[in-house]
Structure formats: C-alpha cells, structure tokens
Amino acid sequence: MVTFKQYFRQSVTCKIFRAFYKQFVDFIATFGDIIANGVETLKFIMLGQIDRKELADQCVRFGISSLPITLSIVGMTSIIVTSQVASEMVKQGGGNFVGLLISILIVREVGAVMSGFAIISMIGSSLASEIATMRVTEQIDAITVLKVSPIRYLFVPRVLSGILMMPVLVIIASAFGIITGAITTAMTTELGFLAYFDSTWLGIYMKDLGVCLLKSVTFGGTIALISCSCGYQASGGAKGVGLATNKAVVWSLVAIVVWDLIFSIMFFF
Amino acid sequence: MSIKVKNLTKVFDDKKVLDDISFEVADGETLAVVGFSGSGKSTVLKLICGLLEKDGGEIETSEGDVAMVFQYSALFDSLDVADNISFALRERRDLRNKYSEADLKDIVSKKLELVGLSGIERKFPSELSGGMQKRVSFARAIVTEPKTILYDEPTAGLDPISSTLIEDYIVRLQQETNAASIVVTHQMSTIKRTANRLIMLYNGKIVFEGTPDELLKADNPYTEQFVKASLEGPMQMIS
Numbered sequence: 313m314v315t316f317k318q319y320f321r322q323s324v325t326c327k328i329f330r331a332f333y334k335q336f337v338d339f340i341a342t343f344g345d346i347i348a349n350g351v352e353t354l355k356f357i358m359l360g361q362i363d364r365k366e367l368a369d370q371c372v373r374f375g376i377s378s379l380p381i382t383l384s385i386v387g388m389t390s391i392i393v394t395s396q397v398a399s400e401m402v403k404q405g406g407g408n409f410v411g412l413l414i415s416i417l418i419v420r421e422v423g424a425v426m427s428g429f430a431i432i433s434m435i436g437s438s439l440a441s442e443i444a445t446m447r448v449t450e451q452i453d454a455i456t457v458l459k460v461s462p463i464r465y466l467f468v469p470r471v472l473s474g475i476l477m478m479p480v481l482v483i484i485a486s487a488f489g490i491i492t493g494a495i496t497t498a499m500t501t502e503l504g505f506l507a508y509f510d511s512t513w514l515g516i517y518m519k520d521l522g523v524c525l526l527k528s529v530t531f532g533g534t535i536a537l538i539s540c541s542c543g544y545q546a547s548g549g550a551k552g553v554g555l556a557t558n559k560a561v562v563w564s565l566v567a568i569v570v571w572d573l574i575f576s577i578m579f580f581f
Numbered sequence: 582m583s584i585k586v587k588n589l590t591k592v593f594d595d596k597k598v599l600d601d602i603s604f605e606v607a608d609g610e611t612l613a614v615v616g617f618s619g620s621g622k623s624t625v626l627k628l629i630c631g632l633l634e635k636d637g638g639e640i641e642t643s644e645g646d647v648a649m650v651f652q653y654s655a656l657f658d659s660l661d662v663a664d665n666i667s668f669a670l671r672e673r674r675d676l677r678n679k680y681s682e683a684d685l686k687d688i689v690s691k692k693l694e695l696v697g698l699s700g701i702e703r704k705f706p707s708e709l710s711g712g713m714q715k716r717v718s719f720a721r722a723i724v725t726e727p728k729t730i731l732y733d734e735p736t737a738g739l740d741p742i743s744s745t746l747i748e749d750y751i752v753r754l755q756q757e758t759n760a761a762s763i764v765v766t767h768q769m770s771t772i773k774r775t776a777n778r779l780i781m782l783y784n785g786k787i788v789f790e791g792t793p794d795e796l797l798k799a800d801n802p803y804t805e806q807f808v809k810a811s812l813e814g815p816m817q818m819i820s
Contacts (some may be wrong), residue, residue: 363672449658450652451655453649453651453655454657457630457674458668458669458721
C-alpha cells in the first residue's frame, strides 16, 4: 500500500517544490561565493598585491577590445531615442530642449547601463568561460598546489581592470551618444547643431557626472567579479563551462539592473 | 618519514570514498596507489596536497613543498613553457623577489634539460604533444625543489613508448630529488618500472600492500583479479 508520504514524494507538486528549493539553495550559494571572493579580492587590492603586467593586459582587453561594441550599442540607442522624440519636441515647441533631454538620458542612464550590457556580452562571458575552462582542466588546482592564490592571480587584475576601465568606456560612449543624438536631430528636424548643443549642458550637473562615474565603477567591478566567480565555481566538462558562462551573464545582467535601481533610489528619488 | 597517512577518511555525499586508510612513504621511495577507476586513488593525492579537506585522520609530510603532476598536465595555456615552469618562482609571495630574470632563465633551462626538452622555452602548451606536456609539467612541479611529489595517472592516454619515457623520468626525478613520491596509476608497466611498493584500494579500504613482485605472486583474490584484468572476482564495477 502506498502511503501518503510516498505518494507525495512521487508527485509533480513535490518535484516542482524540489526544483524551486534547489534553485534557492544554488542562488544563496552563488551569492555567498561572490561576496566571499569579492572580500578576498578587495583585501589583495588594499594590500597592493597587484601584478602590474597582468593588470595592463586585462585593461587592454577590457577597454580596447570592447570599445567598438560599446560605442555601437550606446550610439544606436541614442539614434533610436532621438529619432522618436526630436521631431515631436520640435512640433510641440520644445526644440530648444532636445539636447538637454538626450544628454540627461545618456549621462544618467543609457551611457552606463548600455555600456554595462555591452561589457557583459563582450567581456563578462569571456572571463567566465576562460576561468571555468581553467577550473575544469585543473589549471586552478595547479595554481593552488604551487601555493599561489588563485584569487590574487586571476581575480585581482580582472576586477581592478573592470573598475578602472569601465568609467573610461562610459565617458567615451556617453560623448559618442550625445554626438550621434546631435547628428540624428539635425537629420530628422530643422534644428541645427548649435541649438542642440546649446541646451546639452543645461540639465547636467556635477552630481549627474559623479553618479555616472560611480555607476560605471560599480558596474565594471560587479561584472568582472560575478564573471570570475561563476567561472571559478564551474565543475564538470564542456557542459560546466557553458553553464558557468550562462550563469555569469544572467547574474551580471540582473546585478546591473539592481545596482541601477539602488542608485536611482539613492540619488534621484 | 616523508609522507605519513594515518586513519584517513573522506566522505562524498554520504559515501565513504576513503575509509580509515593508513600508509607511509619514505624519502627517496615511490609508492604506487592502484585500483579501479573511482576507488579514491586521486582523492588520496588531492588530500595530501591540500586540494580537498579530509573528514578524519592525519596527514604528515616532511617540511618543504608538495608538488603534483596532474593527469592532463594542467599547464597554463596562456603562458609559454618558460613562464609555466617559472610560475611559482614569479608569483609566490615568498619567492617573488628572490630570483632575477637571468636566474629564472637559468633555472628553467636546467629543469627542461632534466626532462629532456631543452630549447622549447618559448613554445606554448598547445604546440606540444601529450608526452611533452607531461614532461613540462614535471619540470614545473620540481621547480621549487619539493620534498614530496605526487603523480596523478602520469601515463594515462600516452602511447607505450611515451609511457616508458615518462616512467624513466619518474625514476630519474626520484633519484635526483630524493623526494617521497606517490604514483596513482592502473597501468602495470608504470607500477613495475616506477614503484618500490604499492597499495591497492577498493571500496575505500586498502586490500593489498606489497612490492610490485608480490602483486604478481600474491595469493589474494583482489590482486589476482587486477593482474588478470578479469571481470570475475571480489571487485565489482558499478555500471
């Protein structure tokens, strides 16, 4: 005779509950790993244990290789928004404020967030798969046996390059976004460049620039830390590398949105 | 005594992979650890070199470094051969500023000479054959003059001639370094050519301990089955 307990264990409800429970435990474990790795990385950075050559290599990787895709995404977002609002604003008599609207949008939001998304796709996924491959091929075990800290050797230059290079990327991408906005405005309305740039600086304060830089530093460090951590926890073979990369991208995307919400509440509510 | 393992226990997911095992390895001696795949051979090495935490028992090694040669070499594929070998000397906190570039170059070339691979300093691991990668990983392992060397299936996946070459280098390193060595393997040629003694693991326990000659002659159902590679016997694979 099947008892209720046996029946429940085999039921779909129980399977769904178990799947949710597994996801929850995995979420807590991943979050804990990211925090622990972040603390240790910060400790090494504070102690100045930084491999300058490796840091320079990672900065080139983070900054130079991701610049084209970052400029493309921010530039295209600016064109899409400007082409939809500029003509309408001119019709409604607000043509003098097109530059102001676009610059506020880019400096406060689009520049940092879209650059973050570009960096996740370009750098985050590559960091996660690189470190996950090192994990499954026992290269990280070899580093440990040779008495070198994998966190110092792998995490510190990558996270620091994210913190240092992201603001540079965001500044360049934001400037590019404002310029593409001006070109789009000139092409879709009768408004000239002068009128656009006259209002560009009206709505941007030091606070906006400061928040933009703070966001970019946070986003850069967060993406690199999450990507390295997800790769570091990989197990198994090729499937493990794929899962770690997937996890790094999803976690980084969610983290960027959560950080953005926190910054919005802190500075603009 | 260079390696002393006493009542070592390791549990994975409620399964005792190692159940209260004890053995010792002297300086200059090579112990082979044999057994079926999944019998806990590699776990023994990972516990000794600190990659895994033990659940019970004691592990003592002589003062000095513990080196490990991994099954698939585990060379850093983004670094060339010279940087792979000198990695610990460049990156370890206690060794980082001890050697000049000229010293490092000299050490790398001496270690490569020891494993018969002079002149490949600037090659990357992907440009080397499996046997060469294995020998570079030997050179990397001994760069800090370790007192304990652990080999995880050093001849797995190699052709018979490359296996013989690797076995010769294990013996040569044993003589050059006088380190206590443990070789995890299930290849008879590696056992015969490299080991002074061996232990056989099954179900987390040591089921045989002796010399390679005794393995061949012993009146023991476990060793008989292993030597004959028979499906019939006390050791059953989980299919």
